Amino acid sequence: MADNKKSLSDIVDIIYLNAENAVFEPKNDFLTLKIKLPVTVSETGQISEEVTEEQTGEDKTEKQYDRVFLHRAFPFEEKLSYISVSDKDANEIALIKNIDDIHEDQRKYIIDELDRKYYSPEIKKILSMKERFGFSYWKVLTDTGEHTFTIQDTYRNIHKISMTHVFLTDVDGNRYDIPDLEALDHKSYKKIELYM
């Protein structure tokens, strides 16, 4: 098994970002990236062909992206590992294997950007829930105050990530997170238990 893994890593063509080859910097509320690529990679044409517009430095091995986008590969399981970094056309530039690989000072920028992207209110308490005609009307207390929302096809729109972690999707497509069902008070839990 271990041999297999090694051989996979050998053949695969992914650039992993670390403190040596990447510099993240916030600019105007967005994230920029300066990336130093080994010459061999850029010669294969894998990347240079796709992204040319934002290349400012003439140096072949260094590229400046005015804006990069982050996307988690495992958004629930591993929030700070396997983060895909892509350019404005949604082409993947590289992957962050683990946030610890990135320079200490820059980790915050990445976490901030991820927090903004993945932000969804966290439900602390379910104040009321009424099911009627295939829709359910919720009134909840979250970390950002009280919210009311409507869910259509409730059973299907309560997504179970694990035994205790669920999130709800309302008719607009907004998500509401319940990271730990067991942490809810009994009354709140009773209201959602039906769908578990």
Added chain:
Amino acid sequence: MVLINKAPPEVWRALENKGIVESDILLVSKCDMNRDGVWCDCWLFATAGEILCLAGSSAIVPTQYRLRDKRKIATEFKEISYDCFILSELSDFKVEELISTCRLVAKDKDGVFVLLTYMTNASKEDTHLFIKYINQIKEKGTAEVAEDEKELKAEKYCPKCGNRYADAERKICPKCMDKGKIVKRTSEFFVKYRFFIGIMVLLLVISSALGVISPYVSSGFYYDQVLNTAGEFYGELLLVLGIILVTRLLSLLNQVFSGVISTSIAAKVVYDLKKVIFSAIERLSISFFTGRQTGGLMTQVNNDANTIYWFFCDAVPYYLVNIVQIAALFIIMIIMDPFLTLLALITVPVVFLMIKWLFEYMGQLHAKRFGRSRALNSTLSDVLTGVRVVKAFSKEKEEIKRFNTQSVALAKAERNMQYFSHTAFPFAGFMLYISNIIVWGVGGWMVITGKMTYGMLVTFIAYMAMIQNPMFFFVDMMNMASDAFNAMQRLIEVMDAIPDVVEKENPVYFDNLQGRVEFKHIVFSYVKNRKVIDDVTFDVQPGEKLGIVGHTGAGKSTLANLLIRLYDVDEGEILIDGINIKDLAFRDLRNNVAIVSQETYLFAGTIAENIKYARPDASNLEIIEAAKIAGAHEFIIKLPDSYETKIGFGYKDLSGGERQRISIARAVLRDPKILIMDEATAAMDTETERRIQGALERLTVGRTTIMIAHRLSTLRDADKLIVIENGKMPESGTHLELINKKGLYFKLYKLQVEALRNIGIEG
């Protein structure tokens, strides 16, 4: 001024305090988060030169304390943040979708991204509108609502109760919907069955009348008048037995009769309802289906019909008759003895509440069991359909375990439910029985003291049971009725849904099409504001072959869907022989344009039936010829039952390539003037593809052909090619022209040639 959202006075006041005059504002909209991602009201204003983002919340505050006017309060806008952007410096406004929220961004004059505000998905639509009008302001200096867009946006909240509409376009608040109207509209269906329903009601009335009489005859009358020496009919046993027998017989006949009638009309009504629902559904445009889950739709057809039938033909008559019967019994009982009646009903309110609670709890248990059985079933079908994968990775044990876990969970839920129903309901029954005990006791004492005859008491007790029995039904009536309302509502919704694509009233009939196709500046989006096709213009001359190239998801198939009017274009027009397809009769359009799409769907039936679907009158010879042209004949003839092989669910499984060939044969048989091949040969090996193309070559002479493919070799014979990329059409021309252009097509071509070279074939 364009008001996407109406700003309250306190917001205007807050704006005024910043030195901005209301008359300068051209556009107002609202988001629900501000630039820092804080939940609040973030008002977006646009003047001719600026975009202003004023975020905060309206709060009720007491104004200055005045002696005489203590209660005066005012609403004030509490500002959280305020940002100002120069409009002329911004361009490329865009709503970027994050995971659960969105943000409005633009580019400044240096091409650097600027963040205007965050918002949740609830404000997305409004903000798209905002961008539309901002662009108008940038272009023309002012924003105006177009005439045909008078209704700026769908109202999202019910004006009556303030609850959100689950579906803004449906504008039906489940809480406030007019139930009377729904019942009235649905009951129109039953008008033609009024005769049967009338008979049913009559039979029910007879049965309840008999129900009232028979206890009197068999107990009260029997004891007091026949067995009692003081009775008028003392000793006339035969007479009374005769009466009892006749009433029982009558009620038996009545039962049989009403049973027969109700079953026969049930079948008829359910069938009719299903027909109505199904034909209403078939009439609708394709967008209706893509907006809903098709599977859900079909269960809906089946379940709703039954629910509606049950409500109108079972529940309502039963309900009405029972009410009358109970009222009658109640009066009789009061006449017999008011005090005893009071005692008889003393536990009823308690039991009523108890049963109500029991049903609610039962409903929860039931829902739990239902959820688990659904999960188990989906696992089961998952594993069975994927049995090949399960075996290939030898995961049998894990799957058994997974199944067991869910099976245990289901069994547990089932057991809980049964335990509950077996303990709680008898107990509720016992509560009712307490009234009986009281009546037996008090009534017995009355008989002993001679205030009441024994026969009266027995009759009284029988009546009491008759009042108590329907109680379980009455308690649950509300739940059942709400189910029925829901079904009726859906039925009406389906019937009232207006197809997006409708045939023109006086369409042009066109028998002899030449087959010239023109697309003029076509813009189309499935979801508002997300253009799938953006300004595409091309034309195909009669008999020409047009190739459409592009990446997966570029919008190629959408072009085909537009040409056969599965959807209507948003802007621009599509012409066939110079006639807008919106003016053409559906029959002529679809008779002359045939599509072989990448999703080949074969109906359950024989292969011949499937080929004939396009032209039911085709002869068997024609079927063979069409199959031959499509390259399907060779494999069909090898099947044991050849053309009469059953395919579809549970029968012979055809491969992807075989299915495609059958659907090509279907289109060939149609003999259309315009043939669209949408990746029609993608699942075949290159050799088969070549062979079919050779045969089609002969067929397509004199026919306009539109071929969509990402394998460029498929398009080698095309007269003209267009390249679609992200909904736009950046290139068009012949193969040579495009190669010389060294653009997108060249890149695609190079890639594919390189791929061939890599495996040793020179391109």
